[in-house]
Amino acid sequence: MGVGEINHTYSHPPKKSGQVAPLILGLQPSALIDHVAKVDSSLLDRIPGDIGGSIPVAIEDLESILSKVISADDTSPLKTLAGGSVANTIRGLSVGFGVSCGIIGARGDDEQGHVFVSNMLSNEVNLSRLRIKEGPTAQCVCLVDAVGNRTMRPCLLGAVRLQFDELTREDLRGSKWLLMRYAFHNLELKRNAIRLAKQEGVSVSIDLASFEMVRNHRPSLLELLASGDVDLCFANEDEARELLSGEAKDGPEAALDFLAKHCQWAVVTLGPNGSMAKHGEEMVRVPATGETKAVDATGAGDLFASGFLYGLVKGLPLEDCCKVGACSGGAVIRSLGGEVIPENWQWVYKQMNTKGLPVPNRLTLTD
Template sequence: MTQPRLDVIAIGNAIIDVIANCSDERIDELGLARGGMMLIDADQARALYAAMGPAREISGGSAANTLAGLAALGAQCGFIGQVAQDQLGEVFTHDIRAAGIDFAVPARAGDPPTARCLIFVTPDGQRTMNTFLGASHYLPAEALDDAAVAGAAVLYLEGYLWDPEEPRAAMRKAIVAARAAGRKIAFTPSETFVIDRHRADFLSLIADGAIDVLFCNEHEMAALTGKSGFEDGLTMLAPSIPVLVVTRGAEGAVALAGGERAEVAAEPIERVVDTTGAGDLFAAGFLYGHVRGRSLQDCLRMGAICASEIISHYGARPDCDLAAFVAERMN
């Protein structure tokens, strides 16, 4: 087996978060669900974008956020996702490459436009989110570079992207390429509603030995296993997965691997500002430790530290020197 060129390559949604301040009255005028999140279509996305005031555009997407954390820690990473030939596609491409992450998938011509989450922030800090998945759900299997997948120590797959047919085919193709090269495959089901639609698929991947590292939270584990008891869920999954990582929010996280069990408490912080991206950055810290051969306990602790950084500010990308932040707290 050849030495991997990359530590982690990931397949996921390529999304731009567009964040603007607005009044409470404006939320009512636009007919939005204040404080909620809803999926919107292309026409709604264009209309809302035009209605926004001055905005900040920040790259997002679950797997892309994880890679941003990994790259900030010093890992070599690559991303496979789909943007369109438009302004937001250029923003996403610039941001991910500026983070030192390989990204070579050509932008898609025509509609739909690049995925975006339009976020209206009222004076009390409440965030009203409107998500259009756009071009990200049109990643074709042909866009996959088998050699790039084979050249990474870990292939990381985002469950959100399992829903649409084209990227699901791309991820299945990537699993074959990674396995043929003797690489590891990490997977997150992303959300319980994804599990509700694809539980049989995910359980089949587990039964076939296609997943080496599984990341989920306790609610996702319950949806996947059908077990309401936390320990019952662990007992069901652990024998079939080499490394199982389950997060529990403020109660910390648990990992099981090869008969070993490790647990970590949530890192204390002064104030939780925004939990968006907490799971993504937990995965970043854990995977960084994993590819560096750290102990299971250290991997969990690094994950918890990275999650604590991300929930201390708005946005799902690190807002400090993450490598120094983790190093200081690991000592």
């Protein structure tokens, strides 16, 4: 599979005839802004809800949490950036690996919407398929403790989002991959996206989102996988266990085998224990990269997907795809937020070079 010519366009109207479509598109129905901060346990104790969880909050609660973070005697500043699993993966593919990428979704014409646009454009992501709507852009507070664990409070109520009937074949035409995250509340949109992708000859990649999503909406997920329309599926270890919960064999290996029966490529990430992947009869297991201390676990799986997909579009062997994923996934946890900062991309390239993997050349990535 070739990478195709790199071309970046940033206009907001639908792409015009003659423009080269991004190689990879990410479907994120709602643009999202993450407010990320390193905090101590005393502040977490003052936040309603369980530490380490993700509980939806109203805008007033989100603003109250932000005020506590800002006023806290903490040397770590608040970091505000475009967020969301799909956005994290697309941003990594674009700025770190030089693959032409775009986002499909909607954002509000507000301060948060403009921050999302600024962050993604600065990382060379095509936003010509990002709709502008009246209403607020989704936000999330991500509080990171001393060992890198996250406590998340998303504010999604009333946020603008792309509706299922607003997606068109034109959005997908000319691209090779469509990335999305499994979510039951957007399932109608996801099904329509997959249907249109198949009509356009676009391959589909799905991330299983969270073990709670798999647990609570397993029948719909199994139906989606059984359709045979999902070409690549990413799951972490917890999601993999939930996928086959109650079965005689329900561990990561069994889940990998199950996914590989329905998808051309199946990947299960195992945190510090590396990853497993299967394509046809080929199965590989790859260790994690280096002795990286986790500053913030946000985006580890998302950036693993960036590296894996880079390897896939470059035509690398399955094991090497996992190795690249291990490098980029290991890099993002070295700093706050779901994006890899420039010095950590240099760390990625050094790791790749050491392992004999092809380091991206932004000027010649036209295979």
